[in-house]
Amino acid sequence: xxxxxxxxFLVSLAIQSFMFGQAKDMAVIEGSRYIPLYGRDSTVVEVQxxxxxxxxxxxxxxxxxxxxxxxxxxxxxVKLFADKSYLTNWxxxxxxxxxxxxxxxxxxxxxxxxxxxxxxxxxxxxxVDEWEYVAMADETTKDARIKPSYNEKILxxxxxxxxxxxxVGETPKNAWGVxxxxxxxxxxxxDFNSVLITGESRKDMDNDNNLFCGSAAINATDLMNYAxxxxxxTRGSLxxxxxxxxxxxxxxxxxxxxxx
Amino acid sequence: MKHFKLALSILLIGILSFxxxxxxxxxxxxxTAEIPVSRExxxxxxxxxxxxxxxxxxxxxxxxxxxxxxxxEGELTGGVKYMYWTFGGSVPGSFIRTRVGDEVEFTLSNxxxxxxxxxxxxxxxxxxxxxAESSFVAPGHEKTFSFKTLNPGLYVxxxxxxxxxxxxxxxxxxxxxxxxxxxxxxxxxxYYVMQGDFYTKGKNGERGLQPFDMQKAVDxxxxxxxxxxxxxxxxxDNALTAKVGETVRLYVGNGGPNxxxxxxxxxxxxxxxxxxxxxxxxxxxxxxxxxxxxASIVEFRVDVPGSLVLVxxxxxxxxxxxxLGILNVEGEEDKKIYSGEIREGIYLPEGPGIxxxxxxxxxxxxxxxxxxxxxxxxxxxxxxxQTCFACHQSEGQGIPNAFPPLAxxxxxxADVNRAIGVVVNGLSxxxxxxxxxxxxxxxxxxxxxxxxxxxxxxxxNSWGNSKEVVTKxxxxxxxxx
Numbered sequence: 001x002x003x004x005x006x007x008x009f010l011v012s013l014a015i016q017s018f019m020f021g022q023a024k025d026m027a028v029i030e031g032s033r034y035i036p037l038y039g040r041d042s043t044v045v046e047v048q049x050x051x052x053x054x055x056x057x058x059x060x061x062x063x064x065x066x067x068x069x070x071x072x073x074x075x076x077x078v079k080l081f082a083d084k085s086y087l088t089n090w091x092x093x094x095x096x097x098x099x100x101x102x103x104x105x106x107x108x109x110x111x112x113x114x115x116x117x118x119x120x121x122x123x124x125x126x127x128v129d130e131w132e133y134v135a136m137a138d139e140t141t142k143d144a145r146i147k148p149s150y151n152e153k154i155l156x157x158x159x160x161x162x163x164x165x166x167x168v169g170e171t172p173k174n175a176w177g178v179x180x181x182x183x184x185x186x187x188x189x190x191d192f193n194s195v196l197i198t199g200e201s202r203k204d205m206d207n208d209n210n211l212f213c214g215s216a217a218i219n220a221t222d223l224m225n226y227a228x229x230x231x232x233x234t235r236g237s238l239x240x241x242x243x244x245x246x247x248x249x250x251x252x253x254x255x256x257x258x259x260x
Numbered sequence: 261m262k263h264f265k266l267a268l269s270i271l272l273i274g275i276l277s278f279x280x281x282x283x284x285x286x287x288x289x290x291x292t293a294e295i296p297v298s299r300e301x302x303x304x305x306x307x308x309x310x311x312x313x314x315x316x317x318x319x320x321x322x323x324x325x326x327x328x329x330x331x332x333e334g335e336l337t338g339g340v341k342y343m344y345w346t347f348g349g350s351v352p353g354s355f356i357r358t359r360v361g362d363e364v365e366f367t368l369s370n371x372x373x374x375x376x377x378x379x380x381x382x383x384x385x386x387x388x389x390x391x392a393e394s395s396f397v398a399p400g401h402e403k404t405f406s407f408k409t410l411n412p413g414l415y416v417x418x419x420x421x422x423x424x425x426x427x428x429x430x431x432x433x434x435x436x437x438x439x440x441x442x443x444x445x446x447x448x449x450x451y452y453v454m455q456g457d458f459y460t461k462g463k464n465g466e467r468g469l470q471p472f473d474m475q476k477a478v479d480x481x482x483x484x485x486x487x488x489x490x491x492x493x494x495x496x497d498n499a500l501t502a503k504v505g506e507t508v509r510l511y512v513g514n515g516g517p518n519x520x521x522x523x524x525x526x527x528x529x530x531x532x533x534x535x536x537x538x539x540x541x542x543x544x545x546x547x548x549x550x551x552x553x554x555a556s557i558v559e560f561r562v563d564v565p566g567s568l569v570l571v572x573x574x575x576x577x578x579x580x581x582x583x584l585g586i587l588n589v590e591g592e593e594d595k596k597i598y599s600g601e602i603r604e605g606i607y608l609p610e611g612p613g614i615x616x617x618x619x620x621x622x623x624x625x626x627x628x629x630x631x632x633x634x635x636x637x638x639x640x641x642x643x644x645x646q647t648c649f650a651c652h653q654s655e656g657q658g659i660p661n662a663f664p665p666l667a668x669x670x671x672x673x674a675d676v677n678r679a680i681g682v683v684v685n686g687l688s689x690x691x692x693x694x695x696x697x698x699x700x701x702x703x704x705x706x707x708x709x710x711x712x713x714x715x716x717x718x719x720x721n722s723w724g725n726s727k728e729v730v731t732k733x734x735x736x737x738x739x740x741x
Contacts, residue, residue: 085372085400152471158375159343159471186375226423226474230376233422237377237398244400245372 026051026253027177029134034143036132036228045129052126052134053250054178055105055168056187057117059096062106065117066094072113081112086243103167105185105248111240114188118251125190126252128235132228135181137174144175154182154227164246188249192235292410295320295361302326303364305354308488309451309500311511312357315439320361327354327366329397329432331374336458336484337491337582338642339467344489345419345430347380351489352454352515353417353434358384358409360438365406366391372400377421382407383553384415384436392420412440414537414555416513425517429459429477431489433515435555447559448506453494454513455521455550455572455583457482464581465646480518485577487570487585492645494570494585496654502562504591507531509559510570516552519577523550525560525587526569532559547573562589564598567659579650601661604699629710633717633729640718643711648719651702656723662700664693667723676720676728680738683712709735 031048066073073093074086087108090096109117111125118124126134138144138153145151157163164185171183181187238247303325304312330349336342347353358364368380377398381390385407394405419432435454459477460470464484476483487494494500502508514521524547533545534557542548550556562568570585571578578584593600630636645654648666652658656666666672671693672679681687686704690697705712712735720728 155471159469162373226426229422234375234377234398237396239398242398242401244398246375246399 025054027054028255029130029176029178029252032133034133034136036129045133047130047133049255050126050130051253051255052130052176052178053123053252054173056180056184056248056250057106057114058103058168059100059106060102062109062117063094063096063102065120069116069120072116077113081241082110083241083243085245086110086113088243089245101165101167103169104165105168105180107164107185107245107248108243109188109247109249110243111188111192111238113243114249115190117249121251123251123253125188125249127191128189128194130252131181131187131189132231134174134176134178137176137178139172140175142175151227157183158227158230164248185246185248186231186234186244188247189235192238193240292360293408297322297361297363300324303356303358305348305356306452307348307350307354308352309453309494309498311355311437311450311452314446314450315357315359315443317442318359320359320363323358323362323364325356325364325366326369327380328369328371329374329378330371331376333469335490336460336470336486337465338645339639340460340462340465341469342458342460343430343469343471345376345378345427345432347417347419347432347434351431351433351456352452352513353432355434355452355511356417356436358436358438359443360409360412360440362409362438363406364409365404366395367402367404368395368397369402370397370399374399378419378427378432379403379421380417381420382415382417382436384409384411384413384417384438386410389420390417396421409438412438412539414438414511414513414534414557416515416553416555418515418553423474425477426472426474428515428517429457429472431456431515433513435511435513437511444509444557447509449500449502449508450511451500451508452511453487453570453585454515455485455487455519455523456489456515457517457519458484458486460484465642467642477517482519482577482581484582485519485572486582491582495649499567499586499588499654500570501588501590504562504565504589504594507559507561508587509557511555511557512550513555514550514552518552519572519574520552521550521583522547522573523556523558524548524571524573525558526571527566528560528562528568530558530560533557562587564594565589565591566598567653584650629732630714636714636717636729637721639711640714640716643707643715644718647705647707648715656719660696661698664691664696664698666719666725668694668725670694672719673726673728676716676730676734677738679716680712680730680735681741683707683716684735684739709739 029050029052031046031050033044033046035044070076074090075093077086085108089100089108115125136143136145138147138150141147163183166184168184169179171180173179174181297320299321301321301323303323305325305327306312327347328349329345329347331343331345332349333341334344344351370378377396379392379396381392383390385391387407391405391407395403397403415436415438417434417436419427421427433454433456435452459473459481460483461473462468462470484491488498492498512523530545530548531543533542533548534540535542537555537557548556548558566589568587568589570587572583630639651663652666658665664671671691682702683705686702688701690699709732713730713732716730720726720730
């Protein structure tokens, strides 16, 4: 009897620590409505509650994924799903080059690979709207976009070389408890190509395209968000099989209905 | 018979005018799209101020252009760093030289270390976006597109990725030349010069890595206006050179993003200007306007030795923001063309006195005092390049008959307190330096005591001077006399 209770206790302890582990690595994001970069009243987007990885996926974590899913190793990956830059900084299928910091964000991964990684964890990639929603927070405010310091910090990253070599979790965490949305690497989003940027950004303005019509007239909103333009432009230049040096990812998870 | 003659002459006139009509049509509209190409050729690309070999009499070819985009840190002026975005590793980007009818196969490669996607809009392209859409490329990738050069002229190219103004402001522009059939007439020297305006968080001269300032760019308040990417882009070791009697052709572009250039060369008259880089040639021009996103070809024969000064004649940009370049001409004097000073006299209708630069600002004390001799030299050189260089020149050699030398200067070395006094109070009237007399005006320099000490220490410890070290205390003492 005692042993039974004891083992029950052990199990619950294990579950608890498991739960704790979950909570530690993901932050709960309360959904809301907001106007993204291409802001006009008509383009308010709504984000549901969800959980987001507090760090981008690291080299270390990706290595574990490759061990469990050899079909995503660089020798076995289907060429349609990853271009030849895929994991180009790895010396073989399961080991990154010696100089690489295992705690740094994984890079040179395609969208297909990132999506598969998240699905293996019962998670998914964030949408652009979800990602941008969390990324508009600074350390203290959930929508810091109007603060000059917010844009300055982001732009300072755009100008800082080799940030991808830093460990995750070293930039200050934002008001949601999430790290590194700005400051290490760009991140894949589920629908990165849903904003149609043709590559000819000036034409996009004429096309009454959501993203750029806002920028045809210069106003405070555009100024506030010009750092974000660079993110949208970057997403627009990608294809799902691309693997890039300054591009990593993180996962999110829907909050299950059962909690209600 | 008479009627027949008349009819014949009418017919003749008709035929003549018809053929001449046809010839005109052939000349003007001559369909450059139909020019055949033979063979492939890899384009020679050059960084400023150099240009590739002229096309000469070569036939139209398939011209392979490989352009690499690099985001890299550089120096805007002494002590001021900037993260440039470049075509080919230089600002302005590599010069591309083609002839009319060439089929250019253009490959744009975005270096994997770069953070951003880029593209290129070449004004020489006939087609949507000037190639922008077809060349939009993510870091670590490359894109290829091709175009035929239909119109001869000098054209700007630039990046057109959002936010467009920022990409241009960071240095993403350059020139592509389309020569007419048979090439432009040969000249002795050709150079590549391009103006651009820069917007930094800190004000002009503030040290350290300066980020781009979007608000200033929108307000069109440039901190720097420069030739060839930096304040010393065309001065000191980067100065252009020519010999007396040579004909010089400058390919001058203006990348902007905002400011229009009033391009002028102090001490020269342009014999020819290809107005706006096109076919129209104007002659005997003092200053030519170069719009942002436009270009001009100027030609002149240099007749007398000396330093010609390239400026944007919106003149505060030249002397206060960096839009100043030097063309050094060597060779024999020609007193008939330019005599130099012949005589001097005294003319004082408003009384003697020393001019001050008008200023409303108090002198700002240096934020970072120099801690060592080496720092004094470093900071002193920066002050020198910002404040003294325009007159006293990069090696302290001065300009004969106008500005006395600081190199090996007996006047300077004779009395350090007098030298300090000259910097803080200004100087006018006749002085003798190394045996030559000078009679001009040096204004009072509105710089901090630290900066005076640093710049004088730099001058005293350069170019064969007495190695005096000037301290802030020495400067303060002179100021308080």
